[in-house]
Amino acid sequence: MINLETPKKFQPLVNQAHQVATEVFRPLSRKYDEAEHAYPKELDMLASLIDGMNEGSDIGGAGAAGVRRSAKSDGDEGNRNGSNMSTVLGIIELCWGDVGLLLTMPRQGLGNSAIASVASEEQLERYGGKWAAMAITEPEAGSDSAAIRTTAELDGDEYVLNGEKIFVTSGDRADLIVVWASLDRSVGRAAIRSFIVERDNPGLKLDRLEHKLGIRASDTANFILQDCRVPKEALLGSSEVETDAGEKGKQGFGGAMQTFDNTRPLVAGMAVGVTRAALEETRERLAEAGVEIDYDRPAFSQHAAAARFLEMEADYEAAYLLTLHAAWMADNSKPNSLQASMAKAKAGRTCVDVTLGCVELCGSVGYAENELLEKWSRDAKILDIFEGTQQIQLLIVARQLLGKSSADLR
């Protein structure tokens, strides 16, 4: 087993995140799984604490807002562990506690990652300190985000947004929604941009909240955008529409897609945290049942349950290492689309397989609501769906390895 040490400077953050997971998240886990749509008010004070940790630190924080790439490549400056790594490590610990609660942590939304990744200094100043959700998905555009129909039309000093957005995580609770819309639908993906919309904008109408299989502590909202006016300055990136290959294109749809290179390792980190929680619980249950796991003997010569556990743990290790690798590359300004998708695909699938495998190994204890194993197996599935499904991640990996474009392989 490869046993990487946590960089020393991140150890206090990891310890704090683990403490929060143990003392705050775990005790609230079942409560907000049952009380779907009730806001976990206990998180308010915690969120302020995390803000304080982030402000006093130059290494990023424990939540999604921590990621930001430096503009210049520091590839020649040696090995760097920065905000992407610290954020992933913090997320793994917090999701060991509860992934639904992490997803509804104020000011740590995926919209915050988008803003942190691509916003100008003025926008960071203006929107910093607010909680931002991300609205890409529409009834006709899920995996194929280039198919979005929401439009943004310039009218004087404002853009007017019209369309429908579904499945917006934290959409009801956040202060801001980062809305993806097209400046010109006839141009296709090159015209897609993201806009920061204040949640209380009268043109942004909450349609409904979803009831879900898992992550029930996290709200999932659907919106109608009806003549929703935002200032010109709410546009993230360039307003000029050129082809994706051009510099302007990189600041537009290409730039928005690059946000995923930062956020996919975070979602992979969520999956790694939930997987570790299930494995640790199962290890204890197996020990109670007298099943010993021996790392010095081949799996085939051990108890069948121990062999299955070793197999699941190997998958967990692979997912963990791929996740750290993708985050490390982001910190070192190395292009990491391939590794971010590999990490997300492996960690998402592993989380689903392992959490269900743990329910299976623990039998009735795994299935009952007295423990959290059944909950983790429900929470796991979304981690293999949002931020790009399993199949989409594999498609991206295949394109990159085979040198094919999205038009060649879809």
Ligand SMILES: Cc1cc2nc3c(=O)[nH]c(=O)nc-3n(C[C@H](O)[C@H](O)[C@H](O)COP(=O)(O)OP(=O)(O)OC[C@H]3O[C@@H](n4cnc5c(N)ncnc54)[C@H](O)[C@@H]3O)c2cc1C
């Ligand atoms: C709880 C929850 C929270 C969410 N939060 C957000 C959020 O905050 N913001 C946001 O914008 N979206 C969010 N989403 C939406 C999520 O990102 C989409 O559900 C996801 O992108 C898949 O889109 P879809 O549901 O339309 O499925 P589809 O794209 O219709 O896909 C259906 C199936 O077909 C497969 N498939 C699609 N295309 C291909 C292909 N080319 N090759 C092979 N297989 C393919 C998919 O993998 C999937 O299995 C959330 C969803 C849920 C359930």
